[in-house]
Amino acid sequence: MDTGTEGDIAALRALVLARFPIFAQLPAARLDALLAQSPLRRVPAGSVLFEPNMPCTGFPLVLEGSVRVSKPAPNGRELVLYRVSPGEGCILSGACLLGQTEYSARGVAESDVMLLGIPSEQFHELILQHEPFRRFVFDMYGARLAEVMEAVEEIAFRRLDQRLAQLLIQRGPVVNATHQNLADELGSVREVVSRLLRGFEERGWVKLERERVTVVDPKSLAAFARG
Structure with a gap:
């Protein structure tokens, strides 16, 4: 000491x-x-x-x-x-x-x-x-x-997109992290995670900003995570 x-x-x-x-x-x-x-x-x-x-x-x-x-x-x-x-x-x-x-x-x-x-x-x-x-x-x-x-x-046993959705639900509604941070968390690569996040945004589930993901439709995102 x-x-x-x-x-x-x-x-x-x-x-x-x-x-x-x-x-x-x-x-x-x-x-x-x-x-x-x-x-x-x-x-x-x-x-x-x-x-x-x-x-x-x-x-x-x-x-x-x-x-x-x-x-x-x-x-x-x-x-x-x-x-x-x-x-x-x-x-x-x-x-x-x-x-x-x-x-x-x-x-x-x-x-x-x-x-x-x-x-x-x-x-x-x-x-x-x-x-x-x-x-x-x-x-x-x-x-x-x-x-x-x-x-x-x-x-x-779970698809990457479902695991990503679950991670956002657990850490949301505002997740302050880069796409690389999220990829590391999931054992994936940034390019794949970025593509999945853009898909979530197109569905109206999340809003993407620099180093931030905001969950705007947690009910739909959680339902997707459950499969």
Whole structure:
């Protein structure tokens, strides 16, 4: 943790406990020791936190902002696997630490991010000795696995236009994203997504603007997404 005044340290302790109540069950002295050993990082939007084949040195806990974890392909495309929001940890980092492997995906700050990096040694100690933390980590494994299985099912069994419609419904009514962002989210390419969006606009379902899609007929779009 970065050194600072007692007020700064107290504010960080309060923020960590607010985002991760599981640490309230740690003795105060042990929590303070954990915070002292864990680097606090502030990274601007767009920063790459990790890449495939990079070693993993800690377990990041997101305090503010959002991190997008995706699988890049050699042709430049990527498939979004999941996002890490405040109050969550990066489960891929946990898997790398437990399996002693390198990263197999990319992590990018979608917004300005503040995170606390629990070092590998302290991560393993918490897994072994602190049941609430262990349960927190494995609950996240279960939730992320369910998300990935749902994504695989979507890609395998639903048409791209239906998946795009569903994505717009979920993120609407105003989706601030480029066509490339939406393509990355769906594991597709910009040209195909742009063509589908123009088709939606011609039907009167959406309005297209620069880096923005506005859903104007959510009922029809949702019915199309359901097939």
